Each structure stands twice: as structure tokens, then as C-alpha cells.
Amino acid sequence: MSHVEHLQELHGLPVFDFPLPGEARELPAAGTVAWRLAADPYGDSSNEKFGDIWDRFLDSVDPAGVRAVVVGAWGEVCDDNSSVVVRRLVDARDRLTALRAVFVGDLEMEESEISWIEQSDVTPVLEAYPLLEEFGIRGGTGLRFPAVRHEGLRTLRFEAGGLPGEVVRGVVASGFPALERLELWLGVSQYGGDATVADLAPLLAGGRFPALRHLGLRNSEIQDEIAAAVASAPVVAQLDSLDLSMGTLTETGAAALLQGQPLTHLRRLDLSHHFLEEAVAERVRTAFGSAGTEVDVSGHQTPHTWGDEEWRYVAVSE
Template sequence: MSVDHLDQLHGLPAFDFPLPDQEVVLPEADTVAWRISYNPYADESDEDFDGRFKRFLTSVAPSRVRALIIGQWGETYEGDADDAIEQLLMAKDRLTSLEAVFIGDIIPEESEISWIEQSDVTPVLRAYPGLRELGVRGGNGLSFPAVAHANLRTLRFETGGLPGEVVRGVAASDLPALEHLELWLGVEEYGGNATVADLAPVLSGGRFPALRHLGVQNSEIQDEIAAAMAAAPVVAQLESLDLSMGVLTDEGAAALLDGQPLTHLKRLDLDHNYFSAAMTERLRLALEPSGVKVEMSEKGDQQEYDDEVLRYTAVSE
């Protein structure tokens, strides 16, 4: 699976804020998700990320900006996101309509996902109490201590390795409006050491009463996660469940089918799986007649080496 630049955020099309020498007619401030990025290897201007962000604030009506996408802030595998986050914090009294932020819209050609140096992103939530959506790409150095936020509806972490400490911080947070939670757990080799036990407060169903979509994805322990979901109280309140991108086999699928009913779901995403043909058919017969849209088209990459079967998550390095 490729990791691409966002083409939209918060329902708004992404728009790249131009370089200093580009003559571009800018859209109205509230009609797009503004992407601000600085690639030190492709950008020939003397303007760094901080300078670009400051020029952005003087080029549009900042009080009308609804969505911001933070791309490269320089050499993202050496310098962390602190400076980019600091620019957001300093602009909090100007970006008064900001509803969505994505930090780290960086593709492999710019930096591999597990090389992106992240930071503590919770200051953004504290600075913007009206924020409804926060997304982050990259797990290296990522921190998310428990936080309270009354209005956040979507929280998304795209990583090749999500630290267990981050999962525990999310699970301990007070987010009463949270409707959509997406966690790419990744692999242990790249810092993905979260366990099913770390997810327990989320799976209990009492932590996030408004939650309607839960994604626990891209994990090498996907069968364990599926088995936990089979008895997790949170599933009853969901409209969609995403267990895609990981190492999900017939064992995990059988646990799901033998557990609590899933027929209330509108969508169950099991893409990038390692199912047998018989299990694929069993899942469809069990769920699709009840109206559940089951995604299972993409198969995972499997190799054999010295009689050992090797299976991989969709995104790691």
C-alpha cells in the first residue's frame, strides 16, 4: 500500500500554498485545506518552513481558515515537528476558525513513514478548543499524553510503528465528542509496541460514548486484535470497524465470526488480509445478507523462506 499526499481534509480539497515566486490566484480561505510544506532539496527559495507559514498568514484571511495540512517542515527525518507545531501555537489567536489539522503529510519520496520525527501533538488540542479533527503521520518520537478536549470528533494516527505510550495516552483521554478513531499500530521493528491490553479502555466502550468508527489497523498482532474485538463492548456502538492493513488470517476472522454479532455494522474493512478462499466465502455469507459491506479485496504480501511463512503489514518502514 502506498502512502500518498492527502487530497482532502475535513471535506475540503487540499491546496498547496505556493512558493514565493509563483504567481497563483489563491482560493477563498475557507474553501480549501491549505497545505504548507518546505522541501529543502527541491525548494530553491530562501524561505524556510517558518517563513512560509508566516507568509501564509499574511496572504489569506487567517480568521476564515478551516483546515491546515502540515507537510514537510525541512529534513523531517532529522528535525522533529516542534517548530511546525510552534507556528500553529503562535497563530492560535489568528486562526480562530480552524477545525482540522493534519501534521506530517509526507510521502516516501520525501521521507519513509517510520523516519518522520514527530513530537508531542497535544499542545495543538489545547491551543484550539474548537478543533474537530486531528491527524498525524509518523510515529518516531510521537507523544500523546492524556488530554481533555470537548469538541474533537476525529483522531487519526498513520504510522509504521505506534508507541504503546501513545495508545495509552489516547485511551486515557477525555474526548466526549470523538466519533472516529484510527490507529495504525505498525510493527515492533519501527517502535510499534502497543498491545491489546493498551487498547482495553477503548474496547470497553465506556471511554468514548460518541464513537461510531474504530480503526485498529496495520498491525502484526491483527489476529489478537480481532479476537479482542469479538468480545469488546465498544463494537455494539459502532457503525464501522476497520481491521485492515495488518496480518489478519483465518484465525482472527474465525474469532470475529464466533464472537458477538456484527450484523449491525454498515461496514467492516478487512482489506490486506491473509484469508483462505473458504474463509472469505464464510465471511461474506455470514455478514453480507444482513447489509454489512465487507471489504476483503486486497491480499497481503506473503513469502516463504526456509519453510517459514513470512507475512507483512501494509505499511511499516
């Protein structure tokens, strides 16, 4: 199964595709679904721009009842950045008074490679919706996230083939006192993923997000370095679940985890998509699973080789 697929639900609500022009479909009550809005620049509905879709949506449902919005393509996403989406969301803040969850960039590989999605500064959405609880972004190219404060945000998720270090530093410097779940797909440097362990240090030190219970530092080409930092990171003590999956974890990172602080208080530890030998994977499973932690060490990967060189790859890059 691909790691990059259309969302099936958001904020506990099933995703419903807002109909195309002329498509006869009964619309559900505004607050019972997560509304997916997408333009198709290459299909039969290419004459309808995202702005037109957005206006038609607000005229077709009760905006005050909408709880979740999922945005797919807003045009040719490899050329036009997401600022049009951000602007529309911000302008509708006085109408979408019940909005609690937003995801921008819900595209599959057939629509756009994840690293081709042109994002923008998305923090105005947080500033416009002080009651927002869930915010997700797919695509790291052009993404900006200067430090911001938000009192109500509980879940923040970035999916990228390369997440800029500037974005990571902005997230870590932000004030999110209610944040419970943070997920960062760090990616690879080839696609802009230049974040370092030093960028994560304030987060790993603990206390930055006092309500944090789930931390995902995923899809990284420096997964061993991250594992070594996590092995002694104070933030781990406050977590219920830790996700270091989708990256290039090897025996070096696994050894750091095994020799580091106890992780048996975790409800779940996800190391899937890794480069561990089976014996090492079993040691990890036994060491942390014996106390009841659910340990996922599925998805063993084999390095690609060129002559004497080996290349390890993340789950999602381009």
C-alpha cells in the same frame, strides 16, 4: 495504490498547495480549501524555511477564515521533529480562530518513509484550539500524546509504520466526549509499534468515548490478537463501522470474529489486506454481508517464505 499519499481533502475541503515564493497563482478564499504548507529542503525553494512559509501564509490570506491546515515537510523531517510546526500552530491560535482541522506529516514515500518522520508532542495543538474537530498525524517516531481532554474533537487519526504503545495509552486515557472516528495504524515493533491488546483494553471495554461510531485498528502485526479482542469487545455495539484492515489477519483472527458477537449491525466491516484463504474470506463475507453489512475482504496477500518459515507483513511499515 499506496496507502501513504498526499491528502486530497481534509474536513470536506479540497487541499490547495500554498504557492512557492514568486509563483503566480490566484489564492482561493481562506475558508474554501484546506491549505497545504510544505518546505522543500532539497529543491529550488530550500532557502525558505517552514517558519518563513508560515509567516508568508498568514500574511497572504485571512487567518480568521482558515478552516483547515495540512502540513507537509517542515524541513529535513528525518532530522528535525515537528515541534516547529506545533509551536507555530500554537502561537497562531488567536489568529486562526476558525481552524477546525489539522493534519501534520503529509508526506509521501518519495519525500520520506513514514517511519523516518520525526514527530513530537502534538497535544499542545489540541490545547490551543478548543474548537478543533479533526486532527491527524502521520509518522510515529518521536511521537508523544500524553492524555488530554478536548470537548470538540470528532475525528482523530494516527498513520504510522509503528505507533508507540505510550501514544496508544495516552489516547485511550484521554477525554474526548464528542469523538466519533478514531483510527490507529499500529504498525510493527521493528519501527516502534509496541502497543498491545492490553493497551487497547480500556477502549475496547466501551464507554470511554461515548460518541464513537467508527473504530480503525489497522496495519498491525498482531491483527489476529486484535480481532480476537474485538470479537467480544463491548465497544463494538456502539459502532457503525469497524476497520481491521492493512494487517496480518489470518484464519485465526477470522475464526474469532465468526465465533464472536454479532457484527451484522455494522454498516461496514473492512478486513482488506489480509492472509485469509478464499474459502474463509467467503465465509466472512457471507456471515456478515447477508444482513446488509458492506464487507471488504479484498487484497489477499501471500506470506513470504524462508525455508520452513513464513513471514506475514503489514501494508505500511518502513
